[in-house]
Amino acid sequence: DADVTQTPRNRITKTGKRIMLECSQTKGHDRMYWYRQDPGLGLRLIYYSFDVKDINKGEISDGYSVSRQAQAKFSLSLESAIPNQTALYFCATSPRGDTQYFGPGTRLTVL
Amino acid sequence: DQQVKQNSPSLSVQEGRISILNCDYTNSMFDYFLWYKKYPAEGPTFLISISSIKDKNEDGRFTVFLNKSAKHLSLHIVPSQPGDSAVYFCAASEAGGTSYGKLTFGQGTILTVHP
Numbered sequence: 545d546a547d548v549t550q551t552p553r554n555r556i557t558k559t560g561k562r563i564m565l566e567c568s569q570t571k572g573h574d575r576m577y578w579y580r581q582d583p584g585l586g587l588r589l590i591y592y593s594f595d596v597k598d599i600n601k602g603e604i605s606d607g608y609s610v611s612r613q614a615q616a617k618f619s620l621s622l623e624s625a626i627p628n629q630t631a632l633y634f635c636a637t638s639p640r641g642d643t644q645y646f647g648p649g650t651r652l653t654v655l
Numbered sequence: 656d657q658q659v660k661q662n663s664p665s666l667s668v669q670e671g672r673i674s675i676l677n678c679d680y681t682n683s684m685f686d687y688f689l690w691y692k693k694y695p696a697e698g699p700t701f702l703i704s705i706s707s708i709k710d711k712n713e714d715g716r717f718t719v720f721l722n723k724s725a726k727h728l729s730l731h732i733v734p735s736q737p738g739d740s741a742v743y744f745c746a747a748s749e750a751g752g753t754s755y756g757k758l759t760f761g762q763g764t765i766l767t768v769h770p
Contacts, residue, residue: 589759643689
């Protein structure tokens with residue numbers, strides 16, 4: 545079984561809809577992250593959490609919110625999806641260090 | 656402002672030859688650097704890293720070189736294999752302060768290794 549799982553893997557939605565992307569990990573890491581990948585821009589950090597009670601904004605948090613339900617679960621929500629949020633979304637985890645381990649990604653399309 | 660830059664969007668190499676992927680950074684507070692590899696429909700996977708106290712780190716066919724004065728690092732793959740064809744991301748992090756534990760990524764370079 546994969547150490548970091550993301551659901552759904554693909555999602556098509558309409559402008560204005562609320563969307564939740566979920567991430568679960570079995571690695572036992574305290575730190576979890578959400579990134580989005582756009583062509584030509586690499587991966588950009590949306591939100592990160594160093595433990596269950598710690599939530600921090602990344603460089604592009606506007607239009608997103610997160611919830612850290614447990615050490616193993618970190619969800620990303622788009623309150624009202626817009627087309628420029630169409631992207632690949634990755635969850636990552638990390639022990640107390642710099643190396644991060646990524647999930648397989650969610651491809652989100654907002655029409 | 657892009658603090659980590661990979662100026663070559665793509666690189667094409669013959670099997671058996673050396674692949675050299677480059678990365679430049681502007682933030683002098685970065686002290687740890689990583690390379691990730693990404694195949695289509697998968698998440699990035701960690702490949703190799705280097706601390707700023709070193710100028711070279713080697714792992715099998717992969718070697719990362721760091722030139723702190725030039726704020727430049729490179730990944731060498733020797734010999735290149737068709738299975739190395741992927742997108743390669745350079746990433747960097749700072750030692751402490753509010754940025755500790757956060758990675759800043761470059762735009763990625765698509766490597767194609769031809770048989």
